[in-house]
Amino acid sequence: MDSPLMEIKMMRRTTVILADDHAIVREGLKLLISAMANVSVVAEAADGDRLLNLVRSVTADILILDLGMPGVAAQFISDLHSLAPRMKIVVLTANTEPRMVRAAIEAGASAYLTKDGDPEELADAFAAIRNGDTYLGQTVRFAKSGHVPVTDILSPVPLTPRELQTLQMVAQGMTGRETAQRLGISPLTARKHRENLMRKLNLHSTAELTAYAVRLGMPVG
Amino acid sequence: MDSPLMEIKMMRRTTVILADDHAIVREGLKLLISAMANVSVVAEAADGDRLLNLVRSVTADILILDLGMPGVAAQFISDLHSLAPRMKIVVLTANTEPRMVRAAIEAGASAYLTKDGDPEELADAFAAIRNGDTYLGQTVRFAKSGHVPVTDILSPVPLTPRELQTLQMVAQGMTGRETAQRLGISPLTARKHRENLMRKLNLHSTAELTAYAVRLGMPVG
DNA sequence: TTCCGAGTACGACAGCTGTCGTATTCATTC
DNA sequence: GAATGAATACGACAGCTGTCGTACTCGGAA
Structure with missing residues (x-):
């Protein structure tokens, strides 16, 4: 010592x-x-x-x-x-x-x-x-x-990279369609990412999702 | 002096x-x-x-x-x-x-x-x-x-008290129905408040509205 | 090699949202 | 007293969202 x-x-x-x-x-x-x-x-x-x-x-x-x-x-x-x-x-x-x-x-x-x-x-x-x-x-x-x-x-449910990206877009006030366009994928796929996000995080509306993303410190549009 | x-x-x-x-x-x-x-x-x-x-x-x-x-x-x-x-x-x-x-x-x-x-x-x-x-x-x-x-x-468009309340509820991730319930008014009226908000602020989705409310420093649910 | 998770994509359906109306009441201002 | 603005409430309609399916591909793990 x-x-x-x-x-x-x-x-x-x-x-x-x-x-x-x-x-x-x-x-x-x-x-x-x-x-x-x-x-x-x-x-x-x-x-x-x-x-x-x-x-x-x-x-x-x-x-x-x-x-x-x-x-x-x-x-x-x-x-x-x-x-x-x-x-x-x-x-x-x-x-x-x-x-x-x-x-x-x-x-x-x-x-x-x-x-x-x-x-x-x-x-x-x-x-x-x-x-x-x-x-x-x-x-x-x-x-x-x-x-x-x-x-x-603490062990929150892990999010996939695509899900994180989707979450970021939501935080910036983007609609599902805009998200799809930005990621270069089908709107239906973007939709699915969002759906998976909501299930994992136990959130059930755009507003809740946006609020959560902001709490995570994601940039707000 | x-x-x-x-x-x-x-x-x-x-x-x-x-x-x-x-x-x-x-x-x-x-x-x-x-x-x-x-x-x-x-x-x-x-x-x-x-x-x-x-x-x-x-x-x-x-x-x-x-x-x-x-x-x-x-x-x-x-x-x-x-x-x-x-x-x-x-x-x-x-x-x-x-x-x-x-x-x-x-x-x-x-x-x-x-x-x-x-x-x-x-x-x-x-x-x-x-x-x-x-x-x-x-x-x-x-x-x-x-x-x-x-x-x-700076002279932003003034918001009425009801509109501010509505905006706060949105920031907390509440749906239109929940907002109505909380304020003790018809869902259709809550809807109208939200509509007026969006027009005044030139925002066009729940996500944008939530993001804006958060930037104002409103508590996030 | 088989299995699994991630990513992609589509369909269906109820319900909610965004946008446009209209209308009544009430308090305040001119 | 008329006008204004806030708050209340409803209707209609297109479009989006939330939730449930299904299904294919691909790369890495068992």
Whole structure:
């Protein structure tokens, strides 16, 4: 525990990249993090593209990422991960939707915090990551009751790629016909994708489907 | 300009109440505001109910309010205003929808800032308020081009109370029949409200209507 | 190789939606 | 008192949606 090696590791400053589209939130987070011992914010980004460029040129120990900022979905985490395998990713977002949490963790995130959680969770998450653990914020952790391994926490019905695409179109206010046109398939097939979606998600109207898609953080037309 | 009276006014510390459902954002804002000269954060609230209670017992010069937090819509501003007429309200939110801005200003807000704006806008807004002006953040100001009086900036088609209620139900994924039931009116009347909504907003499907309602910041079922 | 899931595509049918009417009541404004 | 706008309510009709089928192809897993 107190080996010289550990001490050296503890001594080195932890470097952090901040990615959030809200400048005010970034500014606040910067102050919050600067108050932590041995942690420095080394860079910031306000959208997905600039973040990718940033990660190519700057190395950091931890990325604090707001899922839901322009150009950033859960799958974006995999891209970042393959670009900078040693960088740990802390998701910090307003989205508490179980499917989103699952997608983020599966894509390689090391922590999932929500913005309505206790600010101290940030330090807790950092500590967990230092131990190689995965950390979930309280809001998310207790969505499903009790203390269970991260991987067991939530298992929403998996959606196929086509179903996800269809869901996105619905979120953008597109009709079945428009969806079919965009995907280059028969309206009847688009219809079937939507039907499967509704069965899997137990939703039964366009309005419900749209509302769900928006909760997932999908871009709204 | 430099009268003794003015100096005394400038000397007095400006007191601020923070209302935002995201604890991390609150914490960050607190640090941000503490860095300003002669400004103190005196209280915080995370939802509408607690904010109302707070305003009844604590007086402050300025309230920084996140439109969109639980139990807080634009109309909430009027309530706060009649409860504490001398308190100025700065809206600080992620919502850039023109209708929302208009509603907030009409309800008595003294400033409307968006979270993706420059953090310095906060200081600018405070300065404007000190002069008795109304301040709009850059993102909002340039939604409609150029420099025009605040009242002229945006004039969306006005919606009637019933239409707003109907829109809310749609956002929550309710069908026409459910809406009618909830409002205690004939399904055909609910239908008509929806029809008028769509005409006014130039939207032509449930999905579009739902997406629009969500952008307005209406609670999603 | 056989099986399964994903994707494709179509049909049928009840019910809902979007769009067009009309009409009455009531409060407010001119 | 006439006019206006909001809210109420109904009818008709085409088209879309939600739900149930069936059926073919294809690639990967058992």
